[in-house]
Amino acid sequence: MATLTGERHSQAIWRDYLELTKPKVVVLMLITSLVGMFLATRAGVPWTVLVFGNLGIALCAGGAAAVNHVVDRRIDAVMARTHKRPLAEGRVSPAAALTFALALAVAGQAMLLVFTNPLTAWLTLASLLGYAVIYTGFLKRATPQNIVIGGLAGAAPPLLGWVAATGHVSAEPLLLVLIIFAWTPPHFWALAIHRKEEYAKADIPMLPVTHGEHYTKIHILLYTLVLLAVSLMPFVIQMSGLIYLVCALVLGARFLQWAVVLYRGSRPHAAINTFKYSIWYLFLLFIALLVDHYLLLSL
Numbered sequence: 435m436a437t438l439t440g441e442r443h444s445q446a447i448w449r450d451y452l453e454l455t456k457p458k459v460v461v462l463m464l465i466t467s468l469v470g471m472f473l474a475t476r477a478g479v480p481w482t483v484l485v486f487g488n489l490g491i492a493l494c495a496g497g498a499a500a501v502n503h504v505v506d507r508r509i510d511a512v513m514a515r516t517h518k519r520p521l522a523e524g525r526v527s528p529a530a531a532l533t534f535a536l537a538l539a540v541a542g543q544a545m546l547l548v549f550t551n552p553l554t555a556w557l558t559l560a561s562l563l564g565y566a567v568i569y570t571g572f573l574k575r576a577t578p579q580n581i582v583i584g585g586l587a588g589a590a591p592p593l594l595g596w597v598a599a600t601g602h603v604s605a606e607p608l609l610l611v612l613i614i615f616a617w618t619p620p621h622f623w624a625l626a627i628h629r630k631e632e633y634a635k636a637d638i639p640m641l642p643v644t645h646g647e648h649y650t651k652i653h654i655l656l657y658t659l660v661l662l663a664v665s666l667m668p669f670v671i672q673m674s675g676l677i678y679l680v681c682a683l684v685l686g687a688r689f690l691q692w693a694v695v696l697y698r699g700s701r702p703h704a705a706i707n708t709f710k711y712s713i714w715y716l717f718l719l720f721i722a723l724l725v726d727h728y729l730l731l732s733l
């Protein structure tokens with residue numbers, strides 16, 4: 435009995451620490467960095483870069499997410515969506531979480547330095563600091579444009595993957611970063627409309643709180659149009675082929691449809707459904723890039 439309770443306890447601790455890393459968000463980021471890596475070279479990516487490069491990026495992203503939990507613990511405790519988080523409820527102490535974050539970041543940086551190249555390590559460190567310090571520490575509480583500027587850190591993984599595989603920055607991965615950069619506002623503001631009251635309660639200046647729902651919906655619509663245009667660019671610059679073009683058009687048209695439905699206010703739950711669709715959109719778009727790349731190579 436005592437062992438069972440002990441086991442359950444250690445499982446709960448393990449789960450708390452995993453939650454600090456925002457695992458689902460990091461998994462989607464890893465898919466984008468993997469695609470960045472695969473698209474970078476025709477010759478194939480060495481397995482050490484594939485495994486330790488992505489692990490290094492994931493550890494740094496997870497470390498940044500753990501810092502976000504520490505800095506935001508008081509506002510997380512106020513919002514229904516986040517009040518059960520490990521630091522908000524006091525199950526993990528800020529000192530323990532910061533030590534954990536530092537360990538992840540150091541391990542991640544070491545992996546990138548040993549198995550990839552210094553440029554990948556520097557760019558990953560910049561993304562880590564961009565999210566953990568600039569977005570979380572300053573922008574989030576300062577301006578409703580917080581997620582637009584802070585979105586750059588979350589958009590970086592395809593570039594990190596590309597640089598890990600090649601050692602240099604080029605136009606193609608920057609285009610992939612631009613796609614995620616344009617995707618972030620509709621992704622987040624849809625959720626922010628759904629959770630508007632909570633952000634207001636926590637005194638966080640998210641766009642629906644500061645400028646109202648109507649203004650936010652117009653901006654979601656505009657960014658979705660920009661996203662649709664930018665998502666066609668890989669075909670335009672001949673980085674991707676027809677399979678990608680068709681997928682980008684279909685996925686983008688559906689995103690636009692959600693943005694219009696949200697704007698018109700004709701359907702209940704439109705905001706949360708737009709948010710959920712945004713995640714499927716990004717996942718499927720990057721899978722389309724990958725499938726298109728390998729089908730083109732095999733022709």
Ligand code: HEM
Binds near residue numbers: 458463466584586618
């Ligand atoms: C500054 C940029 C971003 C902001 C402000 C943001 C905001 C959020 C928020 C607040 C949630 C939580 C929803 C909830 O708890 O129900 C969320 C969920 C999610 N985000 Fe983002 N996000 C950003 C960038 C990204 C990026 C770059 C990715 C991946 C490439 C991503 C992938 C996801 C995924 C997969 C979820 C679902 C997580 C789950 O179900 O637990 N986000 N995002």
Ligand SMILES: CC(C)=CCC/C(C)=C/CC/C(C)=C/COP(=O)(O)OP(=O)(O)O
Binds near residue numbers: 587
């Ligand atoms: C090295 C690298 C690639 C770093 C990227 C780090 C990273 C995990 C970015 C995630 C973006 C994100 C989920 C923002 C939401 O934060 P929030 O505080 O607004 O949302 P919350 O209220 O759910 O905590």
